[in-house]
Amino acid sequence: MDLNRFLSARSGQRLAAALVPRLLQAVLVALLVGTLCFFMTRMLPGDMAYRIAAGRYGYDMVTTEAALAVRDELGLDRPWFMALSEWWSRLLHLDLGVSQVSSQPVLAEIAHQLGPTLRLSLLAMALSLLVGPTLGVLAGLHPGRWLDRATLALSVGLRALPSFLLGLILVLLFSVQLGALPAAGHGDHGGILLPALTLALGLAAVSCRVARDAMVQVRQSAYFAFALTKGLSPAQALARHGLRNVAAPVTAYLGVQLVMLVEGVVLVETIFAWPGIGHALVHAIFGRDVPMIQGTALVLGLMFVLFNALVDAACAFLDPRGRA
Amino acid sequence: MNASLPLDALRVEDLTVWHGQQPLVGGVSFAVPVGGVLSLLGESGSGKSLLAQAIMGNLPASLRATGSISLAGQYSDAADGRSRQSGWGRRIALLPQEPWLALDPTMTVARQVAETYELVSQSAPDQQNESLRRARSQAAASARRALASLGLEAAADKYPFMISGGMAQRVAFLATHAAGAPLMIIDEPTKGLDVDRRGEVLALLQAAQAEGVSLLCITHDVWLARALGGQLAVLQDGAMVEQGSAEALLAQPRHAYTRRLLGADPACWPLPEVRTPRADAAVIAELREISKSFGEQALFAGVSARLHAGEVVAVSGPSGSGKTSLGNILLGLLQPDSGQVLRAPGLPRTAFQKIYQDPAAAFAPSIPLRRSLQDLVRLHGLPWQELEALLERMRIAPALLDRLPRQVSGGELQRIALARVLLMKPALIFADEPTSRLDPLTQQEVMALLVEQARAVGSAVLLVTHDADIVRCVADRRLTLSPAGQSQSQPAH
Amino acid sequence: MSTLSSSLPLLEQAGPRRWSAGQWSGLVLLLLVAGFALLGPLVIDTDPARQQLARYLETPSLAEPLGFDQLGRSMLARLAHGARLSLSLALLSVLSAAIPGSLIGLLAAWCGGWTERVLAALADAVLALPGLLLVLLLAAFAPGGFWPLYVGISLALWVEYFRVVRAASRILLASPQVEASRLLGFGALYIVRCHLLPALLPRLLTLVRFGLAGAVLAMSALGFVGVGLQPPTPELGVMMIELLPYYREAPWLVASPVLVLFLGLLGLLLLSSQGEAA
Amino acid sequence: ALAHGDEAGHAHGDIAHAGKDMLTVVGPWELTGLDPTRSGYMFARMEVLETLLEVDDAGQLQPSVASAWSVSADGLQWRFVLRSGLRYHDGSALTPASILACLQRAQARPGVLRLADIAALRVEGQTLVVVLRRPFGPLPYLLTHYTTQILAPASFDAQGNVVAIIGSGPFRIRSIALPQQFEVERVAGSVSGSGAGSDVGKVVQRARYISVSRAETRTLLVQSGQADLAFSLDPPSIRALQDSPRASLLSAMLPRTTLLKLNAGHPLLADVRVRRAISLCIEREGIARALLRDPDLGATQLFPPSLARWHDAALAPLRTNLQQARSLLDQAGWRPGSDGVRRRDGQRMALNLTTFVDRPELPLIATALQEEMRQIGMAVRVVIGNSSDIPAGHRSGQLQMALAARNYGNLPDPVASLLQDFGPQGGDWGAMGWDNQEVPALLARLAATPADAAAKGNAERARIVALLQEQLPVIPVVWYRQTCAVSRRVRGASIDPFERSYRISSLQWT
Numbered sequence A: 001m002d003l004n005r006f007l008s009a010r011s012g013q014r015l016a017a018a019l020v021p022r023l024l025q026a027v028l029v030a031l032l033v034g035t036l037c038f039f040m041t042r043m044l045p046g047d048m049a050y051r052i053a054a055g056r057y058g059y060d061m062v063t064t065e066a067a068l069a070v071r072d073e074l075g076l077d078r079p080w081f082m083a084l085s086e087w088w089s090r091l092l093h094l095d096l097g098v099s100q101v102s103s104q105p106v107l108a109e110i111a112h113q114l115g116p117t118l119r120l121s122l123l124a125m126a127l128s129l130l131v132g133p134t135l136g137v138l139a140g141l142h143p144g145r146w147l148d149r150a151t152l153a154l155s156v157g158l159r160a161l162p163s164f165l166l167g168l169i170l171v172l173l174f175s176v177q178l179g180a181l182p183a184a185g186h187g188d189h190g191g192i193l194l195p196a197l198t199l200a201l202g203l204a205a206v207s208c209r210v211a212r213d214a215m216v217q218v219r220q221s222a223y224f225a226f227a228l229t230k231g232l233s234p235a236q237a238l239a240r241h242g243l244r245n246v247a248a249p250v251t252a253y254l255g256v257q258l259v260m261l262v263e264g265v266v267l268v269e270t271i272f273a274w275p276g277i278g279h280a281l282v283h284a285i286f287g288r289d290v291p292m293i294q295g296t297a298l299v300l301g302l303m304f305v306l307f308n309a310l311v312d313a314a315c316a317f318l319d320p321r322g323r324a
Numbered sequence B: 001m002n003a004s005l006p007l008d009a010l011r012v013e014d015l016t017v018w019h020g021q022q023p024l025v026g027g028v029s030f031a032v033p034v035g036g037v038l039s040l041l042g043e044s045g046s047g048k049s050l051l052a053q054a055i056m057g058n059l060p061a062s063l064r065a066t067g068s069i070s071l072a073g074q075y076s077d078a079a080d081g082r083s084r085q086s087g088w089g090r091r092i093a094l095l096p097q098e099p100w101l102a103l104d105p106t107m108t109v110a111r112q113v114a115e116t117y118e119l120v121s122q123s124a125p126d127q128q129n130e131s132l133r134r135a136r137s138q139a140a141a142s143a144r145r146a147l148a149s150l151g152l153e154a155a156a157d158k159y160p161f162m163i164s165g166g167m168a169q170r171v172a173f174l175a176t177h178a179a180g181a182p183l184m185i186i187d188e189p190t191k192g193l194d195v196d197r198r199g200e201v202l203a204l205l206q207a208a209q210a211e212g213v214s215l216l217c218i219t220h221d222v223w224l225a226r227a228l229g230g231q232l233a234v235l236q237d238g239a240m241v242e243q244g245s246a247e248a249l250l251a252q253p254r255h256a257y258t259r260r261l262l263g264a265d266p267a268c269w270p271l272p273e274v275r276t277p278r279a280d281a282a283v284i285a286e287l288r289e290i291s292k293s294f295g296e297q298a299l300f301a302g303v304s305a306r307l308h309a310g311e312v313v314a315v316s317g318p319s320g321s322g323k324t325s326l327g328n329i330l331l332g333l334l335q336p337d338s339g340q341v342l343r344a345p346g347l348p349r350t351a352f353q354k355i356y357q358d359p360a361a362a363f364a365p366s367i368p369l370r371r372s373l374q375d376l377v378r379l380h381g382l383p384w385q386e387l388e389a390l391l392e393r394m395r396i397a398p399a400l401l402d403r404l405p406r407q408v409s410g411g412e413l414q415r416i417a418l419a420r421v422l423l424m425k426p427a428l429i430f431a432d433e434p435t436s437r438l439d440p441l442t443q444q445e446v447m448a449l450l451v452e453q454a455r456a457v458g459s460a461v462l463l464v465t466h467d468a469d470i471v472r473c474v475a476d477r478r479l480t481l482s483p484a485g486q487s488q489s490q491p492a493h
Numbered sequence C: 001m002s003t004l005s006s007s008l009p010l011l012e013q014a015g016p017r018r019w020s021a022g023q024w025s026g027l028v029l030l031l032l033v034a035g036f037a038l039l040g041p042l043v044i045d046t047d048p049a050r051q052q053l054a055r056y057l058e059t060p061s062l063a064e065p066l067g068f069d070q071l072g073r074s075m076l077a078r079l080a081h082g083a084r085l086s087l088s089l090a091l092l093s094v095l096s097a098a099i100p101g102s103l104i105g106l107l108a109a110w111c112g113g114w115t116e117r118v119l120a121a122l123a124d125a126v127l128a129l130p131g132l133l134l135v136l137l138l139a140a141f142a143p144g145g146f147w148p149l150y151v152g153i154s155l156a157l158w159v160e161y162f163r164v165v166r167a168a169s170r171i172l173l174a175s176p177q178v179e180a181s182r183l184l185g186f187g188a189l190y191i192v193r194c195h196l197l198p199a200l201l202p203r204l205l206t207l208v209r210f211g212l213a214g215a216v217l218a219m220s221a222l223g224f225v226g227v228g229l230q231p232p233t234p235e236l237g238v239m240m241i242e243l244l245p246y247y248r249e250a251p252w253l254v255a256s257p258v259l260v261l262f263l264g265l266l267g268l269l270l271l272s273s274q275g276e277a278a
Numbered sequence D: 001a002l003a004h005g006d007e008a009g010h011a012h013g014d015i016a017h018a019g020k021d022m023l024t025v026v027g028p029w030e031l032t033g034l035d036p037t038r039s040g041y042m043f044a045r046m047e048v049l050e051t052l053l054e055v056d057d058a059g060q061l062q063p064s065v066a067s068a069w070s071v072s073a074d075g076l077q078w079r080f081v082l083r084s085g086l087r088y089h090d091g092s093a094l095t096p097a098s099i100l101a102c103l104q105r106a107q108a109r110p111g112v113l114r115l116a117d118i119a120a121l122r123v124e125g126q127t128l129v130v131v132l133r134r135p136f137g138p139l140p141y142l143l144t145h146y147t148t149q150i151l152a153p154a155s156f157d158a159q160g161n162v163v164a165i166i167g168s169g170p171f172r173i174r175s176i177a178l179p180q181q182f183e184v185e186r187v188a189g190s191v192s193g194s195g196a197g198s199d200v201g202k203v204v205q206r207a208r209y210i211s212v213s214r215a216e217t218r219t220l221l222v223q224s225g226q227a228d229l230a231f232s233l234d235p236p237s238i239r240a241l242q243d244s245p246r247a248s249l250l251s252a253m254l255p256r257t258t259l260l261k262l263n264a265g266h267p268l269l270a271d272v273r274v275r276r277a278i279s280l281c282i283e284r285e286g287i288a289r290a291l292l293r294d295p296d297l298g299a300t301q302l303f304p305p306s307l308a309r310w311h312d313a314a315l316a317p318l319r320t321n322l323q324q325a326r327s328l329l330d331q332a333g334w335r336p337g338s339d340g341v342r343r344r345d346g347q348r349m350a351l352n353l354t355t356f357v358d359r360p361e362l363p364l365i366a367t368a369l370q371e372e373m374r375q376i377g378m379a380v381r382v383v384i385g386n387s388s389d390i391p392a393g394h395r396s397g398q399l400q401m402a403l404a405a406r407n408y409g410n411l412p413d414p415v416a417s418l419l420q421d422f423g424p425q426g427g428d429w430g431a432m433g434w435d436n437q438e439v440p441a442l443l444a445r446l447a448a449t450p451a452d453a454a455a456k457g458n459a460e461r462a463r464i465v466a467l468l469q470e471q472l473p474v475i476p477v478v479w480y481r482q483t484c485a486v487s488r489r490v491r492g493a494s495i496d497p498f499e500r501s502y503r504i505s506s507l508q509w510t
């Protein structure tokens, strides 16, 4: 198929040539983000030592005494450039430092949390792609008909519903009423389904409309009409000329959806007690756990850039006109 | 089998296309016998394309049709377009007028042709018994063969935005033709093609005919109608003015319009009086040793030319030889690989203008024509009356301007595009097939207008045309791009 | 599937379009929501902060159509004030993300080359900084304040518009229609207005419309992690999370801000379904 | 439709369970690290780690790792006799040296041991000796605190960081996934001791703790049968679980009081009449009823009845009386201004109220208080931040008012906590800028007497309570009740009023 040709030796080289700068850019962006986080966290009002103490010992045990001990232990009095240069030099050795709250290596913590988050996000993405664009295309085939109206109402409903409420409804339905899936937690078999579905439905709400609008445009295009008049059945025309042209804007929108995904992940991880990086990030910010914030942001940033590079590559693959 | 009555492949009875209460095509009746041909000649904007769409059953939502249409004896109400849709590709296929827009921008040319073979073609062996893969590779092979037959082998793996206007025309034709439907409606299949390519298209049509395919061929090329033979109908202003066997009608046209139409064939245009070469006229632009290639495909190399004020230079060469590319280089829209383009100093930014080969692609699709023209007039402080006068001379009714670009006929839009450029009084006009969508009569008038205006203002014209007669009648000089890569400049006569 | 091509509107009509029933209902919904948000606080003269602890979670009645919240405050009054604040905050942050975002996207597509590369890298960097992180960090500067949330949400949102506009304009700007206009001497503004906007606007509007809901939800996400507006300011997003615990005892409470958002968004989407419906 | 009748009569699939024999405990607490000072309490609750001493439900000291204890006549030398023959989960012996190492480590870190002025820690044979510089009666209670937990030497790495949890309790760790989850299993041979008539075959062998931060989720876990014990349920969840076929509810008063900490050094709050006015405007019962669904939880004094020795039933309760509150403010010179906010000498009566989100009821109560204070002409700005803002604000002197929940059962004897809160300089979670010498003196006297000498010190306690009630350096708002949902799959559950243990070793499968 076309994909094979796209990935053939020569275009493989081209792909590599296109990806290498992106990789470099990713590294730069990640460094920038890490450093930016450092400064922002440093500049925040409030005494870091107290925050860290609260994060470590809990609200019942945070006292000035504990805060002073934390300050001593972590050397928070050091000037900022020393702390930053330490972070940089550690980074050269691929060491992200030690969490100020849990005293565990940041890399280990992230490694531990990244897996569940990735699994959750990927499944959510896949589910949303399965549901959203499919419904969107079907709706766009008959704009104004009942399916169009139904998906409109559905995506508005899903988009107006915060994910914690959506998650709650799903749990009530699937766990409490039907007893079919675990309500929350990470250890139990099938526990990923409800959080992933919660995320996916939120994402699908928008991608459904994007796909629907694109489908309406494609349907009005001369090339789609030509496909029909030259004798392709509607299904064939849709499969060969509709989907690919719809896929381009939907894919372009994927890159944007990632932002929504991260935001959703924070909420969904918390509500479903799913151990992940989003939840950890929020805790790190509250606890002023600078190495952890830097590390998490760095890893997330890297993933973002890489994912975006993939999205761009996919867009170029789908629409040759963008391959300038 | 019912052999009692020789069926018509297509019988149209009292077909009228309405725009609200206004008939755009009025009460047309005709028939195409099985295996026969009906060529539809007629004035640009007379409703030929609408007629074709009405027969297919894919009129725009704002129009409706009345009358009756029988496909291979199967009667249907013209208004009931849906009933004919099931036959698309299998019983009836349509080649739309604007080929470039009809091609899927995201799919290679070869695949767009191949899929017709794979999914539609009745000549394809029964796919039930064949593995899908096999069917697919056979279709691909057929597509490549077909592309080669029209000289498109090099373009097979290109995307539509990478091919020339004439190539798009051929690709769309092949994609339609591949369906092998017993009735084909083809809307201007040879526009913008050089003599060789036209011959190839004709050969394909004749071959199809020999296999029993019936044709309804809309064209402005009188020679095509003549070559196809069969029936001929002439349309003017939405009404059928004359109908009969092609041979007889072409030999002895009865209706005055038909006579004028045939008389306007470029082959019969009067030769201009011999003009003195204008060595003294100012040089507007100069090409020096220009070469251009796309990837491994070299278009031309070492092209040099000078364009003087008031001079018409024709560029000719086979379709895909780089005529449009050369013009684009001259206009600075495309960077040459080597060589220089020099502009006369002191010319304003808008001094170089282009008339697009594909007029539909050159207008903002969602802006009514009147508004885009008004914007232009306002921008440059031009007199609106002058535009109206130009349009009137090209027989464009002012009411048309209230429509969107896609709501006027191809020829109408082409004339509006020309008027838009002439109004600017540019120093140089790159006219890329400016009359490809016009009937001979209009073509003659429009071409005359173009030359007259250019001479009056002193514009240099770089005219791309495939028609040797036009070159002979209009051009002062001629630049030939040949596929071999050399190009030569010579006098037109 | 077989009816796919039944109503192929290959070409549509120019000139004034008649409004469909869907659009009318969209307009009505939108007017209702906007009226509720703008006039509600003036008409309902109950103080949204006035609490009567004894009447906590009281069920709706004629006098109080939405009952009382967990602190015995009038839900209707809070909803009206919340709608006003949330919708204006959402509008403000979405517009201040959409306008510069689209402009920068245009600029990148227009200039190409280095400008584009630098802008794209900038957008990547912003995208890489999780929006929530940005908002949380900003919010830490002024807990309970209004501007950090606004700035944070806008900052996180603009990239969306940037990416979409850049991708689409790149293709459009390379098209013959734009080339023709440029040759005719039209300036950037005209090209944007007549060639780009008509194609981009529907897509942008979809983003803006969902972005509005997204901004309100972002507020609720912030409320969820404990960063929100200062009490007792009523705000739809924060109300959703505050009222969540009572979803069993008083489901109408948490449903009402969701419903306001739902109706507003539905109104917007219906209203703009212009020309899309056959 | 979502709310009711959800579970009754439905057949439930059991995919949700990690295994039928796994007891799942859910609570809001995250494991912030392995060190006992951080999440030691969770390992204690799951009965993995032990302390030298234990307490019973009444707060009386009980032997644990130490079997007996005594104090010298001058109160300066404490001797704890260590039990012999105990083993850690890794099989190594629980030697006095290893215990000493743990305690010395605890002393070097933030934690309760620093409350006592310890001069030396040493072992003499099987006895641990603690030498103090000043008598400190509550010392044995410090050794019940989780920051003094005993871990095996193998738990530490060369730098003294905790790298594994190896304790001596009836359960040992099977796996830990910070910060969310850990799993324990019963140590062979530890069943013997548990309750009379217990069926050895039915005791809980494996259990896991999952940190689930939202109360709604914990409730849903119980309702779907996924969790067996759920702690820290909020009032709406309690309502939801009240007639659940899957679980029953247990509850107990905990010595935790939600209070308003006032900066008595602030010009607006220095006047005791202002503090009283604030107290008078608080509708405690209303707040308790509306927000906690239990009107009895309105705090009529600082210490709840469950702290029997400190709760004074005879004390005149704190009341609500807006009239009186207003006139007190009038007397203090605060006159209503045109905008409803009182003024004195051109100064507006505007204050910040700092609180935090870790306990979800706090922002709610703060919002309620804000409105109540508005009713008497005080403009209050609620600042919702982090728990550490309160000690930090105390230290910097910037704090004006704070709403916090203080756990006086942190140590089973509150004296040590009160010393922290109402010492001469006030305390992070107690008085601030309060000019009073009597309470610190009384507390010092109490601290000097051994804590288990029950009758002693009653007079001091009564005086302290009365003084606090009168002077209001902190204003009690509501008390707290711990509610726990117990699945019907198990029986024998009970709540530890000091939140030290979930008592899973005495649970049995039904």
Ligand SMILES: Nc1ncnc2c1ncn2[C@@H]1O[C@H](COP(=O)(O)OP(=O)(O)OP(=O)(O)O)[C@@H](O)[C@H]1O
Pocket (backbone or CB within 6 Å): B019, B024, B043, B044, B045, B046, B047, B048, B049, B050, B051, B060, B062, B063, B097, B400, B403, B406, B407, B408, B409, B410, B411, B412, B437, B438, B439, C011
């Ligand atoms: N959608 C439409 N709405 C209204 N009028 C239309 C529409 N499409 C075409 N017309 C008008 O109908 C007439 C016939 O158009 P048609 O495209 O059939 O002409 P044509 O004979 O094919 O001309 P050409 O040779 O220039 O292609 C023209 O005057 C055109 O302006």
Ligand SMILES: Nc1ncnc2c1ncn2[C@@H]1O[C@H](COP(=O)(O)OP(=O)(O)OP(=O)(O)O)[C@@H](O)[C@H]1O
Pocket (backbone or CB within 6 Å): B155, B158, B161, B162, B163, B164, B165, B166, B167, B192, B294, B299, B317, B318, B319, B320, B321, B322, B323, B324, B325, B326, B357
């Ligand atoms: N962007 C592109 N990428 C690759 N090839 C291109 C591109 N644009 C044009 N070509 C190729 O360059 C050749 C010349 O194209 P051009 O449009 O100049 O031809 P032309 O002489 O105008 O032909 P026609 O008479 O058919 O319009 C064609 O073979 C075309 O496929």
Ligand SMILES: [Mg+2]
Pocket (backbone or CB within 6 Å): B048, B049, B050, B097, B187, B409, B410, B411
């Ligand atoms: Mg036509």
Ligand SMILES: [Mg+2]
Pocket (backbone or CB within 6 Å): B164, B165, B166, B323, B324, B325, B357, B432
């Ligand atoms: Mg060309």
